[in-house]
Amino acid sequence: MRYKDTSDLEISLLLEAIYRKYGYDFREYSQAHIRRRIMNRMSASGFEDVSQMQSKVLNDEAFASELLQNLSITVTEMFRDPVFYRSLRENVIPVLKTYPFIKIWHAGCATGEEAYSMAILLQEEGLYDRTTIYATDFNQMALNRAKDGIFSNKMIKEYTSNYQLSGGKESFSCYYTSNYDNVIMNQSLKKNIVWANHNLVTDSVFAEVNLILCRNVLIYFDKNLQNKVQTLFYNSLINGGVLCLGSKESLRFSDLYEQYIELDTKQRIFKKKY
Amino acid sequence: MHYEAIVIGVSSGGMNALKIISSALPGDFNIPIIIVQHLSAHSDSHWINLLNEKSHLDVKEADEKEKIEKGNIYIAPPNYHLLIEKDKTFSLTIDERVNFARPSIDVLFESAAEAYTNKLIGIVLTGSNSDGTKGIKRIKDCGGLAIIQDPKTADSEYMPKSAIAAIVPDYILSLEDIVALLIQINQQKR
């Protein structure tokens, strides 16, 4: 049998339905990505076509929230891209040191590994006590796990190696306690992190900050949405504030590119002009 | 048939295979080529520069949102999945590994089949896992052309054999013959 392609129309109707009923707006996400996730969910749940799945989404909230989980990719790591964190220490920490109070926004923090990495780095640089970290995501389940700060110890070997490569100054094991198959992050790392639900597509500026990290989130958006979210970041940064993107994300095609100077081109670290 | 893109999936033994293909294609080869090669997450782009030096075409890492153009050979960056949009641009994701791999050949092939339908050529080369099998099947189902490296000539026969078990390939060829076929297809195109 020939493969029957699900039409773009069916998918965009489903996204429209999700938006109208639940307020989550995926209409300007990467289409190839959304299509892949939806087709996976469809075959895993045994639906014959998208319209069948659409009526399930509209009538069954539990199923809808399962689908939302499928559309939010929470894959993350501690000290992901160690060279990036090394550059943070070298190029961004000196900027932060000039402020009496520091506000940092992790947009799309997933299960929190990135925010904990930042807390560790700031502790080592002596800045954590005057910092507030806002770690936000639109995925409440991921945020709840982030708040708990309990991670599988299967990953610890890799995180330890990432930490060391990133220029870490201590032994990584002093930042957590082991408990059976898990590790629990130290309470002292959590104290200045504020976890909050925030949707980059539908919510607006909520604070003025010195540093924004939004890594591996914008790759999921189309160009138009990327530009909108870049405007949100620009409006949230103080003059001279710093924006960090993922290693494969670029500002170059954004309308706001001219408004920043590049602190580290390869690691995608930008400073907002005065 | 006017093919608009070629996707290649390759794993262990791939460096050598890619060197042979990229250095043998002529400068007027005008079908863009997009490649997933399994690599470690932390590998740098040094080998891409080496391929580029030896090729008449431009060999480069695929950038997020980049428009796919002829005359180029694009390589998926390590630790990201590479997808093709219907407007013939690239998307990257860090979704879970597929077949233990990121980038995954299946992810590239399936999205490419949906974007190019019957104007796509899929090629599965040497490798020691079954990534690419589902993808090449999708390419066939959408009317594209499937070329598999002759397992007898592959460094690792597992991946080509797995593909051959799942579909009826249009061609099963050595690397040299794959190159010759591609050149012939390219000439018909002009």
Ligand SMILES: C[S@@+](CC[C@H](N)C(=O)[O-])C[C@H]1O[C@@H](n2cnc3c(N)ncnc32)[C@H](O)[C@@H]1O
């Ligand atoms: C791949 S993770 C990146 C995690 C981390 N920043 C990193 O680089 O390791 C992407 C995160 O973006 C979140 N996300 C996607 N769309 C969002 C939106 N519209 N608003 C807020 N968060 C979003 C997802 O829920 C997911 O947790």
